[in-house]
Amino acid sequence: MTRLPGTSLLRGGRLSQVAAGGVAGTITMGALIASGVVPARAAPATTGVGDLPVWGCFGTGSVLAVAHPNDRMWVTARSPDGGWYQVFLPDPVDQHGWVDAENVDLLGDGSALPIDGCPSVAQAPPASGPATPSANPTASATLTALDLTTIDPCQVVTKADAEALARTPLFAGVPGIPDEPSCTYNAPVTGPLAQVSVYIGPGAKKTLDVDRALKHRFVRVAGIADEALEETNAIFLRKGDLWVALELVRLNDAATNRRPLERLARTIAARLP
Numbered sequence: 001m002t003r004l005p006g007t008s009l010l011r012g013g014r015l016s017q018v019a020a021g022g023v024a025g026t027i028t029m030g031a032l033i034a035s036g037v038v039p040a041r042a043a044p045a046t047t048g049v050g051d052l053p054v055w056g057c058f059g060t061g062s063v064l065a066v067a068h069p070n071d072r073m074w075v076t077a078r079s080p081d082g083g084w085y086q087v088f089l090p091d092p093v094d095q096h097g098w099v100d101a102e103n104v105d106l107l108g109d110g111s112a113l114p115i116d117g118c119p120s121v122a123q124a125p126p127a128s129g130p131a132t133p134s135a136n137p138t139a140s141a142t143l144t145a146l147d148l149t150t151i152d153p154c155q156v157v158t159k160a161d162a163e164a165l166a167r168t169p170l171f172a173g174v175p176g177i178p179d180e181p182s183c184t185y186n187a188p189v190t191g192p193l194a195q196v197s198v199y200i201g202p203g204a205k206k207t208l209d210v211d212r213a214l215k216h217r218f219v220r221v222a223g224i225a226d227e228a229l230e231e232t233n234a235i236f237l238r239k240g241d242l243w244v245a246l247e248l249v250r251l252n253d254a255a256t257n258r259r260p261l262e263r264l265a266r267t268i269a270a271r272l273p
Contacts, residue, residue, distance in 0.1 A: 051069075052068075052099060052104070053065075053066055053195075054066070054087060054099055055097055056098070056207075056211055058079055058083070058084045059084075060207055062211055062216070062233070062234050063247070064214075065089055066193065067099065073089075073099075074087060074088040075113060076088050076114075078114075078116070079101075079115070080115055082101060083101050083102070084099065085101050085104060086098055086116050098118075118210055148178070151273065152175075153173075153175060153181040153182055153199075156183070156268055156272065157173075157185075159185060162185040165261065165264050166185070166195075166250055168191055168194045169188065170185040170196065171187070171188065173185050174186070180202065180203045181199070182198060184196070193250070193251050194249060194250050195248070196248055197247045198244065198268070199244065199245040199247075200272075202243075203245075207245045208229065211234075216232075221235065224237050224265050225238055225272075228265060230261065232254045233247065233249065234247040234248065234261070235261045235265045237265050237268065237269055239269055244268055
């Protein structure tokens with residue numbers, strides 16, 4: 001089978017190689033990989049980002065990698081509705097991410113692609129240590145009782161906060177739907193790639209569970225709210241039963257982002273109800 005050369009993909013600020021292969025038939029690469037390679041087109045101009053994120057789930061979870069225009073990646077599956085393609089990420093460990101099907105071109109016949117979904121959050125292991133049963137049997141009802149529509153995520157993390165974290169100018173925040181609060185700040189296409197996102201409530205907890213299922217490495221951070229778990233370019237904090245996810249996309253040394261993430265997480269905790 002004719003093989004195309006590997007192409008580059010930026011991951012965690014480091015350049016890594018993503019295998020590309022033939023555009024007809026199937027090959028075996030650890031597991032069956034369906035035909036086709038995906039070159040990434042630039043994201044729509046309305047996002048303010050010129051590159052295409054590879055998500056942990058269908059547009060949620062952490063940004064696992066960033067694809068640039070004309071990059072090529074192995075396509076391993078598609079979502080049940082066909083709106084997302086699963087792609088293979090070989091570095092630093094074998095795993096998969098998802099790209100928006102509307103922003104990529106599939107080279108080859110994708111009809112044989114298997115249907116797949118995000119990892120089951122029920123299988124997510126704990127970040128570290130044994131699980132601790134809740135002391136409050138009605139804890140699950142507490143979050144439901146909290147009216148999330150009263151929380152303005154773009155005030156929990158302001159534009160000034162986001163710019164200080166990203167260390168570059170950003171557009172005004174774009175809020176999510178009211179009952180699943182979120183706010184996303186994107187950098188202008190004329191500047192460096194940057195994005196700051198905050199998710200509050202069940203969406204934040206789901207993001208954490210997905211990242212656990214993907215076997216991301218977490219570190220517990222003391223002194224932030226009731227609980228804080230940090231991974232590369234993201235931190236999750238819990239105040240009572242309310243979870244918050246703070247995520248940063250920046251193509252720099254991720255180690256330099258740890259302290260700024262932790263400082264902003266403390267600020268967020270003080271602003272939560």
